[in-house]
Amino acid sequence: MSGQPQSPFFRLPRELRDIIYEHYAHDTEGVFYDYASDRLRYASQCKHQDKDALTRSCKLAYGEMQFVSVRANMITFLPGRSEADSITYNDLDSKAGRFERLVQSTRRMKMHILHHVAKGGCVTPTMVDGVALRYPGIARYYRKAYDAIKDGEQLHGTCGISDYDYQWRWQTSASFYDALHYTLELAASHPKFDELAAEASVTPHDSLGMMPPFIPGSQKAVLAWNPERGRIPTDTDLALECCLADSVLRNSLGWVDWPEPAVPVIWYFSATAVAANFLKRLPYAARMRIRLPIVIREERRAAEYCESHVRAIAPYLRENPSLRIELYVGFWTNLVHPFWLESLIHERDVGLISKQHLLRPFADFLDELSLISSGPSPVKGLSVHIEGRMDESVAAWGMIKHAASL
């Protein structure tokens, strides 16, 4: 029995009212999630006001209409522009930028620690085999990289990657990060591990005496840090920032390290991460009643290994077999190496991009999709659309096919 028996509408059974609510809230264009306001919005302000009128005029209807727009509409998610959406820390007020800085700084630090503990005998061949087995998509590269990290020359040497990590980093992937993290977890059982990790935190990580990106003694906090992929970070995730070293580190020649992140730029959370964050906060019952497709449009390159963010929506597809998600991606939108962040010198190469800058993100993206769509609990209900209308996209696809054929 509803609380307003004088109203003919509220004398109707709740099931009928729900149908009416859904009809009222439905729009053929669906609704869009707005990251900045954390609200679902209709296509136009006028439409939004119309569809919102009932909830504004009746408290009871407002209560009963919770999540109606979610189940009555197709929901579209776009990348979340992360600007002034958090406190300012080391000149960054972008939560996505701050998260990216932590991801890359911890990745560098973990590689540095791995060098020390591998040199010190904490990592056995069986451990390396175990990691390679757990991360098959990156297995061959992981083995090569592990040997090189242990040796140290390609990491810390005169022409080592530490000197130009801001360019090299885009070859890494979420799987590589995970493999690195897992190796250190396995190695941590060695009695000398803590001592060697502590030694790493006070040892330069390049040939010119540049110190690591975290303050001495913070190695345990760094080693423990490994947030899930494809999520909007919480304050707890970002708390590790208090262990970051001076943002303008200098080497023995007085040269400044490339700051993290590389340049002032607008950062984005991937549309997939935004969608996963939305679904996570939705009550279970509301998630299970979603009937219309969710559309995710990745129109920007996002922070934090965005190729891997499909992992974040997999649990919701498994939870609700009726859920349908359409994911739209593009070689030139989200699946491209962010070459514009590398260096001003690339301003001269205005018209060209290395094929590898497209191949790496695409190969990792396919591998992530392969992982969630196979195994004992493969996801159903996901369809992925790669933009293929632009001439350059057709050329990129041709290159991918060519690489596959060799």
Place this chain on the structure above:
Amino acid sequence: MLHSDYIRQHQDLDLSKIMDTVFYAPLSLKALKERFQLPCDLPDSFVPSVRHIIEGSSFIHFDGDAGTLWDTESTRAARKAWSPKQFCDEWSLKVRSGVMSLPWGGIPAYMKMYELQALREASRPWVWKSSDGTQSLTYHPETLASEDIFIRNKGGLRRRQDEYLAREMHLNHARDVSVPLALHLLKAYNHSGAFPQVY
């Protein structure tokens, strides 16, 4: 090819014994630096995924003409007697050192899209001069992503770069110099600023 026995055995190759066509050093010296040195470095899922997309049997769709499948048999037959070095050379030539054209607007368009306002050299203007001295450009970091640069890049540059690339490829074929080397030179030219840009 990726799943052929021949390619699979490349996974056990000693990279210190294969000379890199592009950098003239053993592949092992860049094992960390470069992720895809050989076709077998691609994830195992790569080839089947691409194949399923082309066949239309995947939940992943290319929203354009996905084309037809490659002919594995003839590719394999043509490479039957190849040494690992030849596979490496082919990969270097076709993929590792290859370049592609960016969509309209080039890098400035991306700088604009991501509102890139300052770079490492932001404390001073950066002057570019063409090799013949007839053209010059001074970059001011604060205008790097400006409408001005974006508009000036429209059109011409792509054509100039493509013409230059085509000319270099033609000349180097005529001189019997490897194409990877030509591409490497092209990059070097660009990095040195010797190749005149369109501005």
